[in-house]
Amino acid sequence: MGRVKVAHYLNQFFGQIGGEDKAGIPPQLKEGPSPVGQFLEKESGDRFEVVRTIICGDNYAAEHLEEVSPVVLKWVEEVQPDLFLAGPAFAAGRYGMACSVMCKTVHQKLGIPALTAMHSSNPGVDEARREIYIIETGESTLDMKRVIPRMVTVAQKILDKASIGTPQEEGYFPRGVRINVRAEKRGSKRAVEMLLKKLRGEPFETELPLPEFDKVVPAPPVTDLSNAVIALVTEGGIVPKGNPDRIEAHNASKYCKYFIGNVNDLRREEYQTAHGGYDPVYANDDPDRVLPLDAIRLLEKEGVFEKLYDYYYVTVGNVTAVASAARYGREIGELLLKDGVQGVILTST
């Protein structure tokens, strides 16, 4: 196979249109490569030629996935590429989700090989890792130099129908595909060896990782709303002006609790957002747009429910480790339960 025509999907940042302030832009076209595309071309020894770059704002893509997919599909089909690449998206959740959905759609609808790359915390991983190859990356663009060659290597192997190594060897997320191989030792020997290692407390590698199903059984509902105490919680980083407890703009190390028993409206002079992952203009102009205190007070007055809990809990959900977020949720849930709260409304950005 000679030169490979590539269509490439990027967000507004890597597409060099702008930062968070441009996250709302709809999909647009650029003939030829972006700098990331040029890097991909170079790594392939100029075998790849990025003929078209499709750029879409992170917010626009994440909020309109169903509408953006057909547009991308059409633009890809027009140039008849041999390969579709997206990202790398690193730990950016909205971007990763878009990369995965676009790759999956292009692969399924047009039969074109598609590949992307992102960090293990990215929700885009679970969206498409069974359907396509997703190369594992670090959290930030610092990892670009290591990741681009891996993307190129796996993509070339797919195109050349060469055999692709295991997820560990090639650095992609396991796809749940089983391949028969001839092992040196028979199963009973391997099992006993593994058991002995386990007994001795030595590291061992399972041959069949068990799937993790972590669904929570829905809690029983609020039976009588008009007698219920409801609490507000947000991952959107709304804090008193000046962020007195210094919640971090990303990967927050804590959650905080603030008294709102005498507050009916979050005024811009008194509250702000501390979140570093979305355009703060709208939230800073009116913090009720993220933590809807003014409206819930009105519903409380109307008697829709009995009482709003006197405090709200807040953290910043931005590249925050899943383990931290799970712990914050558990602790907040237990505290609210102890204080007699019967239902929780959580907003996230």
Add this chain to the structure above:
Amino acid sequence: MVKEIERVGLPAVQICAIVPIALTVGANRIVRAVAIPHPTGNPKLERKEEVELRKSLLRTALRSLTERIQEQTVFKQEEFSSGAGKEK
């Protein structure tokens, strides 16, 4: 976070703009928000209309807390449900 709050036995609804992410992380009760940077607001509206929009989103969220569900459910605005199902 919302999943862990439900785990301790409190019904909890997540209002967020990216429903697929809420489904992936395991939220049981989901209401689709307006947009990522302003989940419960819309800067294009007049102040009074915006408060009404917030109230309407919150009514849906409150309703979701009162329903007995068996699986992850996306609650739609202003549509009242009958029976179980993935969308209500």
